[in-house]
Amino acid sequence: MPEPLVVLEDFLPYRLNVLAGLTSSALAQIYAERFGLSIPAWRVIVTLGQYELRTARDMAPDGVMHKSTVSRAVSALEKRGLVVRRPNLDDRREEWLALTPEGRAIYEAVAPEALAVEERLLAVLTSDEQKMLSSLIDKLTQQARLLAPRDVGEGDA
Amino acid sequence: MPEPLVVLEDFLPYRLNVLAGLTSSALAQIYAERFGLSIPAWRVIVTLGQYELRTARDMAPDGVMHKSTVSRAVSALEKRGLVVRRPNLDDRREEWLALTPEGRAIYEAVAPEALAVEERLLAVLTSDEQKMLSSLIDKLTQQARLLAPRDVGEGDA
DNA sequence: TGCTATTGGTTGCTAGTGCAACGATTGGCG
DNA sequence: CGCCAATCGTTGCACTAGCAACCAATAGCA
Numbered sequence: 001m002p003e004p005l006v007v008l009e010d011f012l013p014y015r016l017n018v019l020a021g022l023t024s025s026a027l028a029q030i031y032a033e034r035f036g037l038s039i040p041a042w043r044v045i046v047t048l049g050q051y052e053l054r055t056a057r058d059m060a061p062d063g064v065m066h067k068s069t070v071s072r073a074v075s076a077l078e079k080r081g082l083v084v085r086r087p088n089l090d091d092r093r094e095e096w097l098a099l100t101p102e103g104r105a106i107y108e109a110v111a112p113e114a115l116a117v118e119e120r121l122l123a124v125l126t127s128d129e130q131k132m133l134s135s136l137i138d139k140l141t142q143q144a145r146l147l148a149p150r151d152v153g154e155g156d157a
Numbered sequence: 158m159p160e161p162l163v164v165l166e167d168f169l170p171y172r173l174n175v176l177a178g179l180t181s182s183a184l185a186q187i188y189a190e191r192f193g194l195s196i197p198a199w200r201v202i203v204t205l206g207q208y209e210l211r212t213a214r215d216m217a218p219d220g221v222m223h224k225s226t227v228s229r230a231v232s233a234l235e236k237r238g239l240v241v242r243r244p245n246l247d248d249r250r251e252e253w254l255a256l257t258p259e260g261r262a263i264y265e266a267v268a269p270e271a272l273a274v275e276e277r278l279l280a281v282l283t284s285d286e287q288k289m290l291s292s293l294i295d296k297l298t299q300q301a302r303l304l305a306p307r308d309v310g311e312g313d314a
Numbered sequence: 315t316g317c318t319a320t321t322g323g324t325t326g327c328t329a330g331t332g333c334a335a336c337g338a339t340t341g342g343c344g
Numbered sequence: 345c346g347c348c349a350a351t352c353g354t355t356g357c358a359c360t361a362g363c364a365a366c367c368a369a370t371a372g373c374a
Contacts, residue, residue: 026306139286
């Protein structure tokens with residue numbers, strides 16, 4: 001009698017969550033089970049593999065990860081000997097982070113496999129569809145950033 | 158020198174996670190802050206608003222939510238008087254769930270606002286792009302389900 | 315009928331996450 | 345120079361979520 005106002009399986013945020021969850025799950029098989037990396041740790045590894053030298057704060061440029069999350073991920077990686085901290089003498093509040101040789105080895109082992117998963121995912125789309133998807137994600141992300149309470153940015157003040 | 162193997166901000170699973178997180182965050186403003194609902198609780202409410210009578214197990218048809226998550230969400234909603242349980246005499250393992258009048262009132266208050274958020278999100282896309290997006294999400298979700306370890310389905314056995 | 319496997323659902327335990335408060339350092343400005 | 349505000353990062357705390365073990369009920373089958 002009371003007709004549905006929202007059909008959950010058609011609801012965009014729900015569908016995005018499901019999709020994101022499934023892809024994370026697919027990826028976790030690799031970096032969690034095989035390399036013992038959490039999602040934040042994986043992101044730190046990839047970022048350092050990409051940029052070589054970054055501060056903890058740079059790890060979440062768009063505020064995707066909370067700084068406490070980054071802090072703990074880095075600590076864990078340091079304890080495992082995959083990441084080193086080097087004080088920044090110009091600004092002793094922050095520290096430079098870099099991969100150790102072991103860290104880079106893991107990066108070079110994980111990254112291709114992660115890319116393979118992405119590729120298998122995208123294999124169901126044509127090249128045009130992939131471009132379209134990328135564009136749509138960008139537009140939606142930009143808009144979502146406007147609607148979200150705040151960029152999770154800071155929180156201190 | 159070591160050229161990046163993965164560029165995180167181009168990596169599809171990462172981008173999907175960011176987008177999903179931002180939309181969840183935008184939605185949470187409504188159902189969390191204004192109505193005190195968690196994500197699982199919100200999903201239960203919406204599902205019962207949609208189907209009227211469901212079992213706890215039906216709440217996560219695609220295994221998106223773990224059954225323990227559903228269980229606790231239902232308990233909380235029952236305690237708040239938003240949901241009632243009714244034994245199913247034909248199979249006393251399961252219970253029928255339904256919204257109370259108060260639960261339905263909340264549903265009718267939340268649902269339009271959630272839809273409004275979705276609409277504001279989709280406002281940056283043309284009608285054709287929206288159709289395209291829907292199709293792309295479906296294709297990717299289907300594929301991701303194949304790549305994910307398992308549907309999070311059960312786990313007992 | 316009786317025995318085992320399966321299913322719906324709950325709960326104890328543990329790990330992860332965000333928030334808020336904090337310490338340390340630096341920047342800005344009177 | 346000296347003080348207040350802002351910034352980087354850490355940590356205690358509370359909450360959530362998932363896993364696994366469990367109970368109750370049913371189904372399948374000898």
